[in-house]
Amino acid sequence: MPENLNMDDLTDARRKSIAETIKTIDVEQLKTLCEGLFPNFDHPWREKIFTFISENSTATFHHAVTHDRVHVIYCPAKDRGMWFMPGSGMGPMQPKGLKILKEIV
Numbered sequence: 306m307p308e309n310l311n312m313d314d315l316t317d318a319r320r321k322s323i324a325e326t327i328k329t330i331d332v333e334q335l336k337t338l339c340e341g342l343f344p345n346f347d348h349p350w351r352e353k354i355f356t357f358i359s360e361n362s363t364a365t366f367h368h369a370v371t372h373d374r375v376h377v378i379y380c381p382a383k384d385r386g387m388w389f390m391p392g393s394g395m396g397p398m399q400p401k402g403l404k405i406l407k408e409i410v
Contacts, residue, residue: 319371324409327369327377332362335378342376342389350395354378354387367410379406 330338335358343351364382371377379386379398386398386406398406
């Protein structure tokens, strides 16, 4: 799957998977998850996600996994989210995807 996967275009199946699997995740759990998703210290997105977590360490985060292995992390306080597909790519959630996440949460 290309790194420019557009999570803005959430399919019905992905939306259903997110609604079924979304849960609140604390900062320590999120850090552990991200360690697994980005085990290499030189990964270009590793610093970005850990910086985002650090800057928002008192915020509530949500995590979900779609039927096709896409991990979604959402921070309602900042209305920001990211998607990750292990070994394939990642990117920021776009406005349409954020709106869907807000509705689900």
